[in-house]
Amino acid sequence: MDPWSDTRLRTVAAGLGWGEGPVLLPAAGGVVFSDVAASILWLWRLDAAEATVFRSPSHHANGNTADAEGRLITCEHQTRRVTRTELDGRITVLADAYTGRPLNSPNDVVAARDGAVWFTDPPYGLLRGECGPDARMEQPVAGVYRIDPGTGDVRLMIGCLDKPNGLAFSPDERSLYVSDTGHSHRPGGNRHIFRFDIAPDGTAGPLTVFREIVPAACDGLRIGADGVIWSTAGDGVHVYAADGAMVGRIDLGEMATNLCFLPEQRIFITTPTRALVCDLPGKAKVRP
Ligand code: MG
Numbered sequence: 001m002d003p004w005s006d007t008r009l010r011t012v013a014a015g016l017g018w019g020e021g022p023v024l025l026p027a028a029g030g031v032v033f034s035d036v037a038a039s040i041l042w043l044w045r046l047d048a049a050e051a052t053v054f055r056s057p058s059h060h061a062n063g064n065t066a067d068a069e070g071r072l073i074t075c076e077h078q079t080r081r082v083t084r085t086e087l088d089g090r091i092t093v094l095a096d097a098y099t100g101r102p103l104n105s106p107n108d109v110v111a112a113r114d115g116a117v118w119f120t121d122p123p124y125g126l127l128r129g130e131c132g133p134d135a136r137m138e139q140p141v142a143g144v145y146r147i148d149p150g151t152g153d154v155r156l157m158i159g160c161l162d163k164p165n166g167l168a169f170s171p172d173e174r175s176l177y178v179s180d181t182g183h184s185h186r187p188g189g190n191r192h193i194f195r196f197d198i199a200p201d202g203t204a205g206p207l208t209v210f211r212e213i214v215p216a217a218c219d220g221l222r223i224g225a226d227g228v229i230w231s232t233a234g235d236g237v238h239v240y241a242a243d244g245a246m247v248g249r250i251d252l253g254e255m256a257t258n259l260c261f262l263p264e265q266r267i268f269i270t271t272p273t274r275a276l277v278c279d280l281p282g283k284a285k286v287r288p
Contacts, residue, residue, distance in 0.1 A: 063108030077125025115149030191217035220258025
């Protein structure tokens with residue numbers, strides 16, 4: 001499919017070590033995003049020319065999301081934990097272990113309407129040396145976990161993927177979409193978005209293949225209120241209908257790592273080296 005030709009792109013941060021994790025955070029007045037390698041969380045205030053430092057060091061923070069109360073939830077590689085930043089700035093640790101052992105390196109996170117926080121735990125922070133010199137994989141699988149909103153218990157929900165990475169719920173939250181970037185370290189490995197039905201008892205499964213994402217793979221993804229899936233890929237951002245058909249494409253000429261929706265038909269995109277604001281063309285419709 002030809003890329004949307006009349007997309008307007010504006011770079012608001014450049015020279016990043018590894019851009020990731022953009023989230024619109026109204027309490028902060030803009031988008032918080034990660035430079036994972038530089039261990040900085042940046043803030044781009046809506047319509048500012050460039051970003052300013054939000055938190056440094058960030059413990060090599062990666063994926064971010066916001067919960068229903070607008071609080072920032074962050075995956076940290078170095079400290080191998082998922083945290084919540086309270087509205088007064090205090091940090092609450094939501095998860096840093098499973099069955100008494102450290103997590104691998106939480107990568108990306110999403111909050112469900114019931115208050116549960118779901119996150120992926122592949123070993124990329126270990127592979128990139130961001131978890132300390134003697135750190136090693138402590139969990140036997142790279143899992144997808146759920147943090148119970150009542151008890152705070154951490155439960156392994158999905159253990160069958162190679163390197164689970166980005167994740168997002170369908171609008172009715174009956175399905176969870178998870179990207180697997182196993183391809184990054186294993187030729188022929190997974191580079192798919194998988195869909196898991198969420199059973200009435202809250203368990204995740206069975207799994208179906210939503211689709212393979214090429215070139216490269218999907219790192220982060222977002223799903224609009226209309227069920228349209230916005231996936232990152234090796235050449236930019238791909239837009240898919242719920243049946244898997246491609247309905248749009250933004251060509252960046254480089255890999256995109258993650259995105260979030262903004263008001264007024266705009267999206268915010270991170271790449272390994274940049275953060276960009278994208279004005280969508282008239283024919284494109286995003287439903288945040
Ligand atoms: Mg990721």
